[in-house]
Amino acid sequence: MRRSRLAYLPFVFPLLAFAEFLTFVSVAHAIGFGWAILVLAVSSLAGLALLRREGIRGWRAFQEASRAGRPPGAGVSNSLIGLFGALLLAIPGFVTGVAGLLLLVPPGRTLARRGVERLAERRLGGAATSDLFGPRKVRVHQSGPVTVVVDDAPPPPRPAAGAIEGEIVR
Template sequence: MRAFLLLFLLFPVLELYVFFKVSTAIGFFPALLLIIAGSMLGVLVVRVAGLATALKARESLNRGELPAQQMLEGLMLALGGGLLVLPGFISDVAGLLLLFPPVRRFLVYRLRKRAEEQALRQRAFADEFDPVVRPGTHKPLGREPNVIEGEFEHRDK
């Protein structure tokens, strides 16, 4: 949490520093035009990526598949477009990187792998408390279910 707060506070300072360096190298107005062009490209990418992702997801659903890959790639495209909309050169470079398909696929692969590992870890932890008797064992794992023993008598009218 502290790292995120530090990054949140440090990021605008870094963006201003890079803008200052670029504007001294190429001039203020060309640097400003680059930032405006990057923002316009970001808006365009967000609009097109959203529509394309929705269409790909609909095709996947029509085939009976889960559109996880398309949704994650669409999320990466939207994130890239959002970074392009932010004013600054650092965010523009990060946004442009997310627009390249190999970078997007690599990040989606890493995200899915991490999510699967997390799910496996949670499932393994949950199995320790599963009260079901496993085949080949005589006692349930974890705590035993609540059982109330008693006698009953069935009466018909």
């Protein structure tokens, strides 16, 4: 029987608290207790301000996509990842603060968004993912039975013999 990942949460939170404590002690030893408290306070206030901004941005992205008739997934997932990063930044702690900052900078946000799209595709299937995030790029090779390969990378410069390239659109 497969064990749910939620079963591990009671172990994760105490480990996170212990890691935060060790990190705080190390930083306080390096820069001083007062400065460490000041850095935590400033990062928490910045996280709270970013929570509001990212929430409003996500709502506007959803409304815009709905009005234009586009799939809302890409813009909304990008904003939700920013919202989660702001939430991590708002939680007092250096480990969660660094994780939040990584989700707020564009390269980290892009990697997380791609991960969310892959997870959605595994859990929901290709049709539902296409409705959420737009058409997927695929290559179909005709050698025996038809094989469909989902590929987000740009196609190779020359298609192989017997290959049909294109996008799946409703």
